[in-house]
Amino acid sequence: MENFNDLAAFAIVAREKSFTRAAAKLRVSPSALSQTIRNLEERLGLRLLTRTTRSVASTEAGERLLRTVAPRFEEIEAELAALSELRDKPAGTVRITAGEHPAISVLQPALKRFLPDYPDIRVEIIIDYGLTDIVAEGYDAGVRMGEQVAKDMIAVRIGPDMRMAVVAAPAYFERNPPPQTPQDLTSHTCINVRLPTYGGLFPWGLEKDGREVNVRGEGQLVFNSLSMRLSSALDGLGVAYVPEDQVLAHIVEGRLLRVLEDWCPVFPGYHLYYPSRRQQSPALALLVDVFRYRGG
Numbered sequence: 001m002e003n004f005n006d007l008a009a010f011a012i013v014a015r016e017k018s019f020t021r022a023a024a025k026l027r028v029s030p031s032a033l034s035q036t037i038r039n040l041e042e043r044l045g046l047r048l049l050t051r052t053t054r055s056v057a058s059t060e061a062g063e064r065l066l067r068t069v070a071p072r073f074e075e076i077e078a079e080l081a082a083l084s085e086l087r088d089k090p091a092g093t094v095r096i097t098a099g100e101h102p103a104i105s106v107l108q109p110a111l112k113r114f115l116p117d118y119p120d121i122r123v124e125i126i127i128d129y130g131l132t133d134i135v136a137e138g139y140d141a142g143v144r145m146g147e148q149v150a151k152d153m154i155a156v157r158i159g160p161d162m163r164m165a166v167v168a169a170p171a172y173f174e175r176n177p178p179p180q181t182p183q184d185l186t187s188h189t190c191i192n193v194r195l196p197t198y199g200g201l202f203p204w205g206l207e208k209d210g211r212e213v214n215v216r217g218e219g220q221l222v223f224n225s226l227s228m229r230l231s232s233a234l235d236g237l238g239v240a241y242v243p244e245d246q247v248l249a250h251i252v253e254g255r256l257l258r259v260l261e262d263w264c265p266v267f268p269g270y271h272l273y274y275p276s277r278r279q280q281s282p283a284l285a286l287l288v289d290v291f292r293y294r295g296g
Helices: 005-016 019-026 030-044 060-087 100-117 170-175 182-187 226-234 248-252 282-291
Strands: 049-051 056-058 092-098 121-127 141-145 153-157 164-168 190-195 204-208 211-215 221-223 239-243 257-259 270-275
Touching (some): 005 019, 005 049, 005 056, 056 060, 100 121, 100 141, 100 282, 141 282, 164 248, 182 204, 182 211, 221 226, 226 239
16 A cells, blocks of 8 residues: 555645644654655655745645545544544453352342443353353353352452342142251252252252251252242242342242241352453453442
């Protein structure tokens, strides 16, 4: 492609009507600029500028070239300025792996408030219950409980402390006496969850007065979906062990009854994690701040 630096230099000289002022803008010497314009005139075979000791004026050919060329350079400069603004404007796709519960309870509410103000950011959330290697799988970040985050990752708390709840529908407890101890769950129909992290059915971790009990009850239903466990409990198909925040409204309305509440301790909530050695994109940095838990 032809080098257009000489055309840009001509446009500045023609506008400024001075080699001295134009040279100052271009940060070159007046003699070097004068030589650039002479070379351009020789290449075109036309005189573009009339030089006197006091002023510089465009010839007819120079005026015509100025009218056609100068606006193009102005458009290019404007577009380059717009591109430089994008450098500081968060944009692009952020891929996050998370379990269903944090995606529903933490990420989705934050994105509802955040995304309308940032139309150039796209967020992809993949529901995955395994301890995914986010670097190997091409994710920007992941969500786990705080104690599950690897030490080479930066972890940012994104949710409050949590509790689980053992619940069933009133109709279920009409047929089966409510359990009084964790051991009683072994005689109940439990709605279980299978997670790849545990290699089997997820144990119901119950604790009271420093005593920990992991219950693996039997039942007809096994899911890896929170929503299906909850709907099955509402249908009276068994006892479910689910995050407290997902069932409080059902408990208040009487659709579910809670048991063994004193065996469900508080534990640390969710953390967003990402590699400490990877440069954060502006979009991810902004999302980290949006998701960050600030208490209350």
